[in-house]
Amino acid sequence: MKKTLFDKIWEQHVVDTVDGGRNILYIDKHFIHEVTSPQAFAGLEKRGVPLFRKEKILATADHNVPTLNQHLPIVDPLSRTQVNTLIKNCEKFGVELYGLGHQYQGIVHVIGPELGITRPGMTIVCGDSHTSTHGAFGSIAFGIGTSQVEQVMTTQCLLLQKPKRMRITIDGELQNGVLSKDIILYILSKLTASGGTGYFIEYAGSTIRSLSMEARMTICNMSIEMGARGGLIAPDEKTFNYIKGRKFAPQGEQFDKAVTFWKTLFTDEDAQFEREYNFKAEDITPMVTYGTNPGMGIKITEAIPEAIDPNNTKSYDKSLKYMNFKTGNSLIGQKINFVFIGSCTNSRIEDLRLVADFVKGKSKASNTTVWIVPGSKQVQLQAQEEGLDKVFEAAGFELREPGCSACLGMNEDKIPKGEYCISTSNRNFEGRQGQGARTILASPLMAAATAVTGKIVDVRELL
Amino acid sequence: MEKFTKINTTVVPLPMEDIDTDQIIPARFLKATTREGFGDNLFRDWRYNQDNTPKDFILNNKIYNGKILVAGKNFGCGSSREHAAWALYDYGFRVVVSSFFADIFKGNALNNGLLPITVPSDFLNDLFLSSEQDPNSDVLVDLEVQKITILDSRKFVEFDIDPYKKMCLINGYDDIDYLISKKGKIEAFEKNQVIF
Numbered sequence: 028m029k030k031t032l033f034d035k036i037w038e039q040h041v042v043d044t045v046d047g048g049r050n051i052l053y054i055d056k057h058f059i060h061e062v063t064s065p066q067a068f069a070g071l072e073k074r075g076v077p078l079f080r081k082e083k084i085l086a087t088a089d090h091n092v093p094t095l096n097q098h099l100p101i102v103d104p105l106s107r108t109q110v111n112t113l114i115k116n117c118e119k120f121g122v123e124l125y126g127l128g129h130q131y132q133g134i135v136h137v138i139g140p141e142l143g144i145t146r147p148g149m150t151i152v153c154g155d156s157h158t159s160t161h162g163a164f165g166s167i168a169f170g171i172g173t174s175q176v177e178q179v180m181t182t183q184c185l186l187l188q189k190p191k192r193m194r195i196t197i198d199g200e201l202q203n204g205v206l207s208k209d210i211i212l213y214i215l216s217k218l219t220a221s222g223g224t225g226y227f228i229e230y231a232g233s234t235i236r237s238l239s240m241e242a243r244m245t246i247c248n249m250s251i252e253m254g255a256r257g258g259l260i261a262p263d264e265k266t267f268n269y270i271k272g273r274k275f276a277p278q279g280e281q282f283d284k285a286v287t288f289w290k291t292l293f294t295d296e297d298a299q300f301e302r303e304y305n306f307k308a309e310d311i312t313p314m315v316t317y318g319t320n321p322g323m324g325i326k327i328t329e330a331i332p333e334a335i336d337p338n339n340t341k342s343y344d345k346s347l348k349y350m351n352f353k354t355g356n357s358l359i360g361q362k363i364n365f366v367f368i369g370s371c372t373n374s375r376i377e378d379l380r381l382v383a384d385f386v387k388g389k390s391k392a393s394n395t396t397v398w399i400v401p402g403s404k405q406v407q408l409q410a411q412e413e414g415l416d417k418v419f420e421a422a423g424f425e426l427r428e429p430g431c432s433a434c435l436g437m438n439e440d441k442i443p444k445g446e447y448c449i450s451t452s453n454r455n456f457e458g459r460q461g462q463g464a465r466t467i468l469a470s471p472l473m474a475a476a477t478a479v480t481g482k483i484v485d486v487r488e489l490l
Numbered sequence: 491m492e493k494f495t496k497i498n499t500t501v502v503p504l505p506m507e508d509i510d511t512d513q514i515i516p517a518r519f520l521k522a523t524t525r526e527g528f529g530d531n532l533f534r535d536w537r538y539n540q541d542n543t544p545k546d547f548i549l550n551n552k553i554y555n556g557k558i559l560v561a562g563k564n565f566g567c568g569s570s571r572e573h574a575a576w577a578l579y580d581y582g583f584r585v586v587v588s589s590f591f592a593d594i595f596k597g598n599a600l601n602n603g604l605l606p607i608t609v610p611s612d613f614l615n616d617l618f619l620s621s622e623q624d625p626n627s628d629v630l631v632d633l634e635v636q637k638i639t640i641l642d643s644r645k646f647v648e649f650d651i652d653p654y655k656k657m658c659l660i661n662g663y664d665d666i667d668y669l670i671s672k673k674g675k676i677e678a679f680e681k682n683q684v685i686f
């Protein structure tokens with residue numbers, strides 16, 4: 028039988044199949060963070076069962092952490108309690124923690140790959156929907172709820188119905204100024220915020236192959252915004268080269284053995300997908316969102332479209348009212364006071380380099396506040412080593428310390444009510460970046476262009 | 491987990507699509523370290539102004555107080571936060587009806603004794619209409635026979651549910667009990683596994 032990449036990895040992890048066709052799926056790596064783990068640890072204690080495989084868990088603090096003065100105690104008492112609870116739980120159960128102050132601390136989906144922990148062929152979970160990011164390495168990675176976090180803690184397994192398979196193929200060459208963030212926002216605008224529900228997506232085609240690992244992660248990261256369980260990309264030389272030499276990557280002979288195995292991880296020709304889509308790279312331009320879900324995106328040159336379903340415009344109307352936009356308007360020229368470059372979608376060293384390259388010799392517009400929040404301590408240090416911090420400083424951009432930050436505003440980094448923020452994050456839900464804040468999702472280049480002009484522009488005109 | 495078999499109550503209609511988990515429970519309320527108490531902040535920013543005065547929102551309308559929430563397509567999209575299911579349950583809901591659910595939310599709901607029922611959009615509209623016309627109109631959900639009925643009009647549909655999940659709900663079991671019983675198999679699997 029011809030198999031997809033997804034089938035191969037899934038089948039290699041099935042411990043057993045139970046009545047009704049559910050699989051007991053073995054999990055190779057489990058990431059945890061402070062927000063979705065405390066109730067799972069508590070559940071373990073309540074049941075009186077031990078942590079089954081503590082060496083397969085890695086913890087970090089990212090959602091709640093401040094991005095200034097991380098060496099000081101966290102000011103917000105609730106955030107402090109939650110982070111401290113993680114520290115206590117990790118101590119008690121013997122879990123490795125890269126907490127605040129640790130050289131490897133950072134957003135969970137940034138640190139896994141950069142440390143060589145995320146590798147092809149693995150099953151990876153985390154109590155966080157953007158776990159799909161790790162699929163860029165050719166692994167099955169997906170977000171789970173806290174009850175499932177507890178399941179993995181007690182048995183290293185999950186009881187799951189196998190998702191359906193979807194393939195999205197993108198071929199051709201991208202225009203100058205178009206990034207992988209634009210690709211995924213474009214796909215989302217076509218498939219909508221629910222178009223992937225029930226599916227696991229494989230991204231394929233020459234355009235995907237041409238992307239760097241960082242750019243691939245951006246795409247897989249936002250699979251969940253279509254409702255998909257996850258997204259993955261077959262590993263290739265780029266994947267192997269990225270992993271080679273990283274802290275926890277296999278070394279020497281082990282690495283060669285690993286590569287031999289990793290090379291078996293591809294979709295067989297003629298393997299079946301329940302659904303397939305094809306797109307052309309040439310059709311994709313810089314994208315922006317205009318509404319309150321990530322599927323509500325347009326090309327920068329387009330006007331805000333009408334509601335998809337003319338008989339049911341309630342959600343659409345509410346969305347536009349919240350954003351204070353009107354059908355038929357363009358976003359070009361829209362004044363923007365806040366720019367956020369960060370989140371597990373776009374906070375890697377490549378993103379920071381791109382932005383620095385663009386702003387070198389330019390400075391921010393007088394009306395904009397610009398936050399650059401690196402995805403991890405390592406990204407922050409690397410940026411400093413390369414002198415990117417100097418470029419940002421000269422441009423009036425604030426380079427902060429790592430964390431989720433204004434992606435969800437659980438710490439102090441919130442966008443004020445009514446203000447627009449062009450953001451490289453992944454969700455433009457109502458109030459996501461702060462109560463009443465209005466989020467416009469875009470690529471790091473589009474965000475940088477907005478930062479220097481103070482309003483939304485087509486970045487291609489500035490290149 | 492509490493057992494679930496049958497429920498007969500009025501419904502709370504929320505005819506909006508793509509209701510995401512950030513609306514169900516905003517991130518700033520995720521700082522608790524226990525499962526309880528999230529109900530107070532369910533739909534917080536739709537329910538209350540910033541100064542905590544109530545807004546014109548269905549949960550602030552005393553006429554609607556059932557244990558079944560009826561919502562538009564793609565309910566529960568967004569983050570994996572199980573707090574969304576906890577908040578709905580803690581508030582008092584035992585069933586959520588929609589024409590389409592986001593995957594992770596659906597799984598989280600089932601793991602917490604909250605029954606997600608997917609119905610055709612016609613029936614969803616019937617539910618909206620009947621509660622609009624008469625907020626006291628009762629709806630019966632019978633998990634045993636997998637049927638949801640609007641009692642006034644006698645309109646009903648049968649709904650799907652994974653047989654294993656149904657068994658769990660009816661008996662109040664959860665996946666962990668089941669998986670722990672399979673430890674031997676899991677350990678045997680580990681012995682043969684090579685991870686690169």
Ligand code: SF4
Pocket residue numbers: 089090134135136155157370371372430431434435452453
């Ligand atoms: S950066 Fe945003 S999306 Fe990513 S893990 Fe943090 S909160 Fe979630």
